[in-house]
Amino acid sequence: MKRYLFLLTILVLFPIKGIGQMAGNTSRTWANILSVDVNLAFGPNATATWDPSIGFRLQVHDHFRVGIGDVSYGSADLLSGTRHAIMGGPVVEYLAPVSSELSYSITAGVPLQNRWGASIPHTFGAAPYGSAALDYHFSQIFSLAGMLRVQYLATEAYLRSPRVLPSSSVIIAFGLGFHFYL
């Protein structure tokens, strides 16, 4: 059920790509991007989980950027101690302008996670996601983005501060992005 929800959301979001192509000219001065993102999702009992991260993406085509995203550190207090995690992984972004101030983008990424601590052996995790963002460009070098991310936990567990989530969870998170164009 969760897999279907994940796939359905991706399918719903991806048609935006086609419409974006009609928006036409992307020859703006912004190109490579340094992103500082944070997203929030509530778990059981309204427990807030969040994931701040940074990333860097190189523009390789009018409509595409590739790079490293979701570089982050997190921790969770378990009953045997504090579990730590570092994350990061490849990201591909499709972008399209809407107007002189607005643009939107579709991003797919696979953050990989290494967890350690709390007297539990090192463990790796992966949680692929698709996200859509709407950027408002305050200047040539800065934009503020609203983002919706759908993420699937593909491994046994995945740390998302302040908890560790079980396998097959689906995270639907809303976030903000601070994007700096280099």
Added chain:
Amino acid sequence: MNKKLLLSFSCLSILLAGCIVDVVEQNTERMAYGNGKNLSSVFFDASIVREAFSVQGGSTDSLIANGTFSLWAPGSGTASSIAQNVNLYWSIDTLHQANDTLQGKLFAYASGPGQELLSIDKMAVTVPRKIHLSVVAGSTDVSVHGMTGDTYFEGGSSNIDFTTAGRITMQTSSGKITGSTDLGGSAISTSGAINVTLTSKSFEGIFVKDSTGNVNLHIPEGVGVSFFLVAYGGYVNLSYDKVSQSGSGVQVNVNGGGKVVRVETGTGNITVSN
């Protein structure tokens, strides 16, 4: 077309955003018992307790712990299975310690799969009231009551409230320190308010230091006290045994002086009274 698309996207974001699908939370409780006879001290790491940690001094030598654990799992069946693996026990180090310096610790662990999914929500412990208590916490609120031994506490944003007949040594960064002690000791914070009541005329002395937080100190009447009160950017108000003084600094002996009460703040205000 684009406007409709953007509007739809925004609505979808608001409707769906911010949830984790198909994860359930299950709570389970465990109790642990131990013998605290000959125990001289007990140490707790409360930083891994997510909500609250409390210590009660008991009249017997018993060590009792009652923990509430929570876990997130994909379903209630899996959650129940993982919950069975939770263990809680007391440990007393008799190998490396002499009999008169035995230290006790509380341990929690989980075996088998799913151990990463378990957290401690609350922990309540009862220990012999006469022993030396040490608690370290990060942001967890801590309460300590009914102790007669000395109490050491170190926290970050944790608030602590306490009642003890022994000495206190307490330090936080932004957490509040609130409580009463018979013998005094020291309480230091960076921005948390400090409210301490000395409950016995036989207190030994007290040192309180805060940077931006306010300090309120109550002292029983009729004690010879030497006050050293300094608020570098705040205000000092002393009203003790018919002696009233105020300003940015007050240094005075009351009832002939004797026991030292030293309070320092940065921008916080200092109030000392009966």
